[in-house]
């Protein structure tokens with residue numbers, strides 16, 4: 319319809335205005351209700367959802383299930399249809415929450431024969447000399463060993479540990495961190511760590527080069543640093559003993575109490591000295607713990623990743639390369655210069671068992687059916703109801719094991735969602751269907767919404783809009799942020815009008831991608847609006863509590879969102895989807911990485927980087943890539959997931975022509991893409 323009217327000379331603005339005028343509805347709810355009553359209800363719901371009983375609604379907690387039951391009961395009581403998924407309100411599925419070390423796990427280094435002709439064998443003890451890491455997978459292996467220094471390929475740093483080295487189907491030995499760590503002028507971000515230092519980055523880089531297993535080894539700099547800090551603590555304790563002794567000797571005739579206090583003090587300090595001495599001993603050649611490099615593997619990552627004692631690897635490196643690891647590190651610091659080499663004659667033989675933890679999770683779905691000729695079209699209104707539980711890697715206070723109540727994130731959105739449903743049901747039947755969804759697993763990467771988009775209850779191509787509520791509980795100075803105003807032709811004017819009518823000071827963001835569930839829908843070309851009252855210092859912290867919510871603000875947002883929902887449900891035509899320019903790779907944008915212009919498909923679970931689309935006129939589009947493609951190779955790099963792609967892209971610069979291999983309808987196609995400057 320847009321194209322038809324545009325051809326007759328309508329501008330977008332007048333068109334949008336006309337569209338809104340056509341569908342304008344009276345502002346007052348059908349059943350006017352006292353604001354205090356509504357706020358009392360909102361308050362009670364938000365208070366329950368953010369109570370300690372619900373354990374921060376973390377994936378895997380009983381609290382999350384209690385929240386799901388509560389929301390389902392609310393939906394049912396309101397009169398929504400709640401028996402659409404196998405007769406119930408829950409769209410259930412399994413989610414990986416972490417990893418456990420299974421068994422058996424073995425590692426043996428087999429080396430070239432000695433004088434007796436027998437091959438050398440170094441059998442390592444689990445937990446003492448080696449351990450599999452949770453960021454890797456399970457596997458049985460017998461692979462040639464290659465030393466690849468720090469395992470870094472740095473385009474900007476002009477440094478490549480893999481240059482001229484064949485690691486295909488081999489096990490690579492990688493030092494932690496990076497060269498020149500003591501050098502404030504190091505190209506690797508001075509004395510701070512650069513983007514090349516993280517474990518995952520190194521694992522991705524190894525995978526891209528075709529390696530079949532990774533063995534991490536501590537670098538000398540790290541070992542020295544840990545030793546120095548422990549020695550300092552040990553020395554302080556020793557000095558305190560000396561001081562206490564000096565002080566005591568100055569007392570002429572110590573009383574029994576003074577003796578007792580002195581004895582206790584010295585005993586306590588000696589205990590510390592003993593403890594530090596023990597830690598010092600371990601720190602001379604430490605082993606990473608199983609989760610020391612991260613709690614679980616990246617999507618699709620299944621090859622073994624291990625941590626191994628430096629002392630063991632040092633013997634092998636010395637034998638094969640004629641130099642110790644420490645000597646090689648000194649050499650690498652010069653320049654810096656890679657010193658990678660195959661460890662001739664040596665193989666890594668063994669197996670790892672890493673068990674993924676799966677838990678059942680659920681989206682909660684309630685449906686308000688439409689009536690009439692448009693009843694097969696759907697509007698989704700959603701809010702995630704999960705949060706961070708007791709903290710962990712998603713927390714802004716990651717070391718703290720404490721309930722993260724998530725009153726604003728996203729107790730507020732869930733509460734408002736229920737109120738919007740109540741408001742809409744009170745108006746009776748509407749032309750289009752409205753599906754209310756409380757999403758799970760948002761905090762772990764939009765898992766619930768991605769699942770719904772992959773397995774929708776109603777066809778996605780007939781889903782005409784998605785409204786998302788995430789963190790709407792901290793309205794301050796009437797400031798409301800609305801994302802997605804550019805995702806349909808009509809949305810910008812629509813948001814302007816409602817913002818004015820409801821007295822909000824709205825900041826409009828045209829893009830439809832962002833760190834919440836609307837992203838999953840925009841990936842599937844559904845126009846989206848995302849409502850958000852802004853971030854704050856309690857964001858993702860245990861202090862995001864109920865008493866900080868602005869309940870009257872939530873009531874007003876609920877009223878407006880219900881009104882927008884009704885407007886969309888009644889409109890003669892569905893909103894016209896618009897591709898927002900200047901988008902792509904939103905999951906990890908920015909930096910000095912060249913621009914590629916791809917849109918990730920968060921629902922994909924095949925190995926590779928799945929695209930839901932490509933940015934109009936961007937490099938990927940010009941090269942012939944399209945939505946539905948899965949990138950499996952980028953230049954010489956194998957691509958197993960988005961992380962690998964990000965790492966591979968950073969190795970190129972604007973203007974480079976890169977062969978890109980994609981899986982398309984079961985076939986492999988190689989296209990050439992010319993990269994644009996970073997944006």
Ligand SMILES: [Zn+2]
Pocket residue numbers: 702727728760788789834
């Ligand atoms: Zn959130």
Ligand SMILES: [Zn+2]
Pocket residue numbers: 727761858
């Ligand atoms: Zn969050």
